Amino acid sequence: MISKAKIKHIRALQVKKYRKDEQCFVVEGAKSVVELLHSDFEIVWVGATPEFLQQTKSLLANKKPEVSEATEAELIAAGSYQTNSGALAIARMKPNTAFPIRDNEWALLLDDIRDPGNLGTIIRTADWYGVNHIIASEATADFYNPKVISATMGSFCRVHVFYTNLLPYLQAARKPVYGTFLEGTDVHQLHWSGGGLLVIGNEANGISSAIERLVTQKITIPRYGRAESLNAALATGIVLDVIRSKK
Amino acid sequence: MISKAKIKHIRALQVKKYRKDEQCFVVEGAKSVVELLHSDFEIVWVGATPEFLQQTKSLLANKKPEVSEATEAELIAAGSYQTNSGALAIARMKPNTAFPIRDNEWALLLDDIRDPGNLGTIIRTADWYGVNHIIASEATADFYNPKVISATMGSFCRVHVFYTNLLPYLQAARKPVYGTFLEGTDVHQLHWSGGGLLVIGNEANGISSAIERLVTQKITIPRYGRAESLNAALATGIVLDVIRSKK
Numbered sequence: 481m482i483s484k485a486k487i488k489h490i491r492a493l494q495v496k497k498y499r500k501d502e503q504c505f506v507v508e509g510a511k512s513v514v515e516l517l518h519s520d521f522e523i524v525w526v527g528a529t530p531e532f533l534q535q536t537k538s539l540l541a542n543k544k545p546e547v548s549e550a551t552e553a554e555l556i557a558a559g560s561y562q563t564n565s566g567a568l569a570i571a572r573m574k575p576n577t578a579f580p581i582r583d584n585e586w587a588l589l590l591d592d593i594r595d596p597g598n599l600g601t602i603i604r605t606a607d608w609y610g611v612n613h614i615i616a617s618e619a620t621a622d623f624y625n626p627k628v629i630s631a632t633m634g635s636f637c638r639v640h641v642f643y644t645n646l647l648p649y650l651q652a653a654r655k656p657v658y659g660t661f662l663e664g665t666d667v668h669q670l671h672w673s674g675g676g677l678l679v680i681g682n683e684a685n686g687i688s689s690a691i692e693r694l695v696t697q698k699i700t701i702p703r704y705g706r707a708e709s710l711n712a713a714l715a716t717g718i719v720l721d722v723i724r725s726k727k
Numbered sequence: 728m729i730s731k732a733k734i735k736h737i738r739a740l741q742v743k744k745y746r747k748d749e750q751c752f753v754v755e756g757a758k759s760v761v762e763l764l765h766s767d768f769e770i771v772w773v774g775a776t777p778e779f780l781q782q783t784k785s786l787l788a789n790k791k792p793e794v795s796e797a798t799e800a801e802l803i804a805a806g807s808y809q810t811n812s813g814a815l816a817i818a819r820m821k822p823n824t825a826f827p828i829r830d831n832e833w834a835l836l837l838d839d840i841r842d843p844g845n846l847g848t849i850i851r852t853a854d855w856y857g858v859n860h861i862i863a864s865e866a867t868a869d870f871y872n873p874k875v876i877s878a879t880m881g882s883f884c885r886v887h888v889f890y891t892n893l894l895p896y897l898q899a900a901r902k903p904v905y906g907t908f909l910e911g912t913d914v915h916q917l918h919w920s921g922g923g924l925l926v927i928g929n930e931a932n933g934i935s936s937a938i939e940r941l942v943t944q945k946i947t948i949p950r951y952g953r954a955e956s957l958n959a960a961l962a963t964g965i966v967l968d969v970i971r972s973k974k
Contacts, residue, residue: 597844601958601961604954604957605954605957606952607953607954608950608952608954609951610951610952611952612952633955634954634955635953635954638952638954701968702971702972703856704856705854705855705856705857706854706882707851707854707855707882707885708880708881709855709880710851710852710855710964711851711852711960713958713961714852714960714964717957717961717964717965718964721969725915
């Protein structure tokens with residue numbers, strides 16, 4: 481059974497301010513919780529069906545979180561999903577620390593990605609293409625928002641996001657900086673070697689003009705029809721696919 | 728002012744059954760309503776700010792919908808958005824009719840895309856890549872769902888979706904049928920000429936086994952990292968980008 485206090489706590493963790501105070505976040509669904517159990521996140525609590533607890537016995541023994549047995553209905557009532565495949569967990573947030581980007585590495589720079597679903601999908605896509613580091617502006621959606629965690633489909637365990645002021649970061653970076661614009665060089669025509677930073681612009685406004693000045697190579701995904709733009713996560717995936725396949 | 732009866736009607740149109748009975752759907756936001764005014768959809772009613780009505784005077788004179796002047800606050804109260812940039816419209820649904828696919832044309836086949844946001848993004852992406860026809864299984868999200876319309880960013884005016892039973896459709900199609908699987912041929916290694924049908928599988932289960940048997944060419948988007956899969960709309964965009972750039 482999940483206690484009333486725990487349900488209240490889980491619901492409160494939907495709110496960024498409360499997450500920040502508690503330094504905790506929620507992971508919902510069996511698949512994501514299994515990824516969490518395999519990760520280096522500290523796990524505070526797991527609520528799950530007897531089947532889930534049985535199947536993940538050794539993983540749980542390793543991580544030693546507090547455990548509550550619960551029914552599917554209780555998990556749904558506690559969480560934000562309309563269905564839940566058997567587990568819900570509370571884990572400890574990691575500190576927001578910078579990471580070095582190696583010379584041959586590709587990293588993403590998010591210039592105000594506001595939609596949690598888009599951020600989650602970008603993280604999942606980065607993980608597919610072997611991109612482990614994302615630098616995000618402070619106005620970008622919160623990594624620990626349950627909708628972001630959910631949309632990553634488990635990739636939140638493998639991709640690191642560092643929140644910072646992008647301008648000083650880019651000024652100090654000394655790396656090639658690529659950004660998608662309507663009037664750049666066709667991504668398919670470029671010679672993609674080495675690594676670099678790929679800037680993804682805000683959903684409505686694209687890359688801000690201050691950041692645009694620090695882009696060393698403007699790129700374009702060619703358009704064949706009439707849509708005005710591509711979704712930000714889509715554009716990320718297409719450019720990463722080109723980078724990886726052209727190397 | 729928007730009448731109480733109109734607000735009730737707009738809210739009811741959030742529900743598929745009511746949309747089907749009324750054969751009407753809602754379009755929210757200035758940008759999407761402008762696209763609607765340029766389209767061949769019959770427009771029943773437009774509620775908008777004085778500025779919007781002024782700017783679209785000639786378009787409105789052409790389409791002759793019923794018009795109500797409204798404040799931004801009234802538009803937000805009536806619609807499903809948290810913000811509204813100035814307009815909301817009710818338009819007439821089009822009949823669900825089959826369309827011919829030309830020999831050199833590419834069309835999408837959606838095998839149960841359940842998420843309205845994904846469907847909308849797929850429509851927008853198809854429009855970017857000049858794909859005008861989509862054939863969708865009957866369990867695919869409803870084209871006229873406000874979340875779908877919204878996620879298309881206006882592309883609902885240019886891309887046609889035909890709902891049907893995919894099995895008999897494919898059996899009769901006599902066209903190359905491509906589908907993404909984990910064990911197909913690398914999309915970058917194929918020679919993409921002519922046209923064909925590209926099947927996009929369900930978000931959780933991929934392409935169903937009955938449809939899989941009718942796929943003539945299994946394809947794969949190579950993975951470089953550890954995510955288990957790509958989002959369905961992402962995969963669509965990446966394959967369309969490869970098709971268009973390799974031709």
